[in-house]
Amino acid sequence: MAVIDLANPTRFLTLVNRVLPWLAAATLLAFAFGLVRAMHAPDDYQQGATVKIMFLHVPAAWLGMVGWSLMTLAALGTLVWRHPLADVAGKAAAPIGAAFTFICLITGSLWGRPTWGTYWVWDARLTSVLVLFLLYLGMLAIYWTAEDPGRGSRAAAILALVGAVNIPIIKFSVEWWNTLHQPASIIRLGGSAIDPSILVPLLIMTGAFTLLFFTLHLAAMRNEILRRRVRSLRLMQAQELRA
Amino acid sequence: MQLTADNLACVRGGREVFAGLNFSLSGGEALLVTGRNGAGKSSLLRMIAGLICISVGRLALAGGEDDAGIAEQAHYLGHQDAIKPALSVRENLQFWADYLGGGNVEPALAAVDLVQLADLPAAYLSAGQRRRLSIARLVAVRRPLWLLDEPTSTLDAPSQKRLAELMRGHLAGGGMIVAAAHGSIGLERARELTLGPV
Amino acid sequence: MQLTADNLACVRGGREVFAGLNFSLSGGEALLVTGRNGAGKSSLLRMIAGLICISVGRLALAGGEDDAGIAEQAHYLGHQDAIKPALSVRENLQFWADYLGGGNVEPALAAVDLVQLADLPAAYLSAGQRRRLSIARLVAVRRPLWLLDEPTSTLDAPSQKRLAELMRGHLAGGGMIVAAAHGSIGLERARELTLGPV
Amino acid sequence: MSAFTSLIVRDMRVAVRVGGGALMGALFFLIVVVMMPFAIGPDMRLLARIGPAILWLGALLATLLALDRLFATDHDDGSLDLLMMGTMPLELAVAAKGIAHWLTTALPLVIISPVLGLMLNVEWDAMGWVALTLLAGTPALTFIGLIGAALSVALRRGGLLLAVLVLPLTIPVLIFGVAAANAAIIGPAPFGPPFTILCALSLGALVLGPFAAAAALRHGLE
Amino acid sequence: MSAFTSLIVRDMRVAVRVGGGALMGALFFLIVVVMMPFAIGPDMRLLARIGPAILWLGALLATLLALDRLFATDHDDGSLDLLMMGTMPLELAVAAKGIAHWLTTALPLVIISPVLGLMLNVEWDAMGWVALTLLAGTPALTFIGLIGAALSVALRRGGLLLAVLVLPLTIPVLIFGVAAANAAIIGPAPFGPPFTILCALSLGALVLGPFAAAAALRHGLE
Ligand code: HEM
Ligand SMILES: Nc1ncnc2c1ncn2[C@@H]1O[C@H](COP(=O)(O)OP(=O)(O)OP(=O)(O)O)[C@@H](O)[C@H]1O
Ligand SMILES: Nc1ncnc2c1ncn2[C@@H]1O[C@H](COP(=O)(O)OP(=O)(O)OP(=O)(O)O)[C@@H](O)[C@H]1O
Ligand SMILES: [Mg+2]
């Protein structure tokens, strides 16, 4: 195991080091472009300027879910193929996804104030997103308390699979229960229901945030791999001492 | 039937315990695993019992019921004897007999001389009596492979003799034994496997 | 100093284990308690350690610090080694050293050859390594009376030799040892006390 | 006896003799309910209104109390090793333990809930329905908790971690349980839909729980 | 280090490494509080009204979750035997364990309670008082629980039976705690009287608890 830990990710590291700068640059570009477009987007006739929150809210919500989905895939990688990189990918995704979910909650409730007249209502979508956030916290708790990384990642993987049930609930809560919250209006059968003048910048911003997500994720993965290297080197040292 | 290990390695807590281990054991044979504290005897037994997953190398048991894995055909007698203090001696044994595949309790109790204590709560047992209770498991349920981790510790002389008897009987019946110990366990003509630096 | 028991009896779980026990042990002497499983060896040790209250007879330790009871002047090494898996080896020992009256940890770790493992979590220790860790307690804190319950079980040969050394040293320093065992524990010229039907 | 039933019987015996979580759970349940009136004050209408919620919260937290030792005890005394070496698939063994736990911890709560309901002056006839929702919903709590218990053994961690992992997953159960109970007592919403969802959750947990828990235990092997 | 402090440090170390410690406690408390609205419904006024009760319940549960194993773990691994052979009187050792337990489970809750109070929209300034009641009251919970923990070790079987006798002792603490908190938030009843009673209870428990627990352990010797 120790052997694999060192060998296999090495190729991945070199790859990351090559890709990361470009990814970061692309992110910056996308944001610059997207922000400009967002600024010039017209205000909503009933929601006014608050509609601009959407440019932060929707991508955050979407990436919060992407984060968990990614962890679910990584979980399969960990449990089925026992691939060390899968551990790393899952662990790296957790805090980032949690952050985006948190942003989604904050922006959402800020947006709720003007539109619904309250920061919070207990409807299906908001609730399921909150559950998602709590699950993220549980996931982080596992990584905090696990004594050795292997053990922790396997437990986390199982929690990820179990928690995956929540994702479709979030996505379709708006269809299944009649909620206060917007039904899907961007991606849906029969074309989008949002005016292009808002839709286009929204899509660009979503793209930008997605790029940001993966930039952060790759960087986090790199750090995690390095951290594990240090750890296993320490253990080997201890072994040298004993032998 | 035959148990073979080829190029088996064990890593625990990120540290390599042993590596490149090869042995093969066939029906009626006993393997005595020895070595310093921390050499990996218990780890090896737990690996065979399927309680530690094998990272490198492979283990195979040929000639048993081929649908069942090694674990289902093995008895594991570890440092901890799976005994619930709240249950009586008989209840404890009865449960494991039922759970591990059905077997007859009374003769097993007799074989380890616990008949008089059968109705005491297991909390009342002394160290050696507890040990004997967990040995009774091996007698109650027939399984071809016995994995014994320092089986004689805390046993008094008569019990040690009785255990030796049981082991011989098991071998005579074509069973196999892999035992970890520091001294002898009363099995003459058992092959020896020494782990780690001698 | 001198440990005397007169007409000591032990009742556990409503059943009499032994009765009318008399012995006396003075500084530099060792007493080896033997007997069948369930004869009452561990019970006797726990009684001396004050962990079972004495129903009949009396125990006295003369010539120690007279304000302190027997328990405060004795080390008890039982079947369970009071080790917390979550703490490192050194942390475990350090705690007991501090709690039992202050002592020096490093030499103790060296005496049982655990220096290299000192910073591992105790969860990683093998059975014998755990045993050695609890033996280290005896070295870290000076107490005149050692109560050892099957001290050599799970120890490999070198460790057994090391333990014997420690015990001889303790006796030479005027200490006393009461040990329960089924085999020899490497102490020549130890008086023997056999409990129960032989 | 078959391996499955023998495991159930054994776990129940131990639970009953040692006391285990069962008593603690019931007692905590009682304390929660007794305390509420003091917390909220003598406003009886209000009490009746949040009565079901309180009962459900009590049930949830009580289940939690007993849960964290479910696999830990077996792990500590080496039983878990042997349970894994049985001829029966581990999933079934886990399920058996879950059932035993439900019978000794949750069922008593369900049974005494009507009495406690009276203390929260929920009408007697409505109480039957509330008890029914508890009966239908508590299996979900137990079997979701099963996963947490297995995880905390696999992680060699206990205490609050379990709660942190399990509670979020139980939120839907709580929501629909209370919704069904309220529907039964106050109306006007129909009792059917939330209740069916509750049953669905329990069934889902009954299937998913043992698999996830068994997986957690297996991967905890190192 | 002195025996007393070393025992506190050791217990806290174990608690933090095994249970995740303060962070976990905070997380747990957060989740418990977050779950309330699911059960009770989004009625903010009502939430504010029972906010203190919820905080107190959370505190009680968190205390109980860890408590029942307080001496059991030490008994199972033989530590208890050695703790009894120390030069320090057993009462002090027991007190040390109690303090460690309070520091690792109760204190974190007290510290974050104001934040959680906001989620239950209790006003910020009142929250200070609520936290104060928790600070004054939780020691009582811990040290009363101490007795139950000791009893359940002393009498292997039916130990819980006696815990059942002890746990109800916590009800007065909860009642006066919540009363004081409510007085601070809503009034009109004065804050002083219930609060002083609360402090009295804590002091009483601090003195009585260790003696009772130590006695229980000694008589548990057989
Ligand atoms: C804390 C409260 C809120 C939460 C947790 C939340 C959560 C979500 C989630 C999970 C999505 C789905 C994103 C996706 O499907 O990719 C979403 C989308 C959206 N939310 Fe919110 N939301 C909240 C409040 C609001 C408010 C107050 C508004 C404005 C009235 C709003 C407007 C939208 C819109 C327009 C979308 C895009 C719908 C689509 O095309 O899928 N949200 N939100
Ligand atoms: N906790 C207990 N409660 C009641 N009876 C007990 C308890 N522990 C042991 N006994 C009984 O006391 C007797 C002596 O037990 P003890 O452990 O002292 O024997 P021992 O000589 O140490 O045996 P071993 O060699 O197996 O360690 C046994 O018959 C046992 O049944
Ligand atoms: N749970 C564990 N996690 C990590 N490492 C472990 C664990 N258990 C044991 N080890 C390590 O694995 C090595 C082998 O342990 P094992 O128990 O197999 O030794 P052993 O040969 O049985 O020793 P003993 O004779 O003392 O029983 C030891 O060096 C120990 O430090
Ligand atoms: Mg071993």
Ligand SMILES: [Mg+2]
């Ligand atoms: Mg003994």
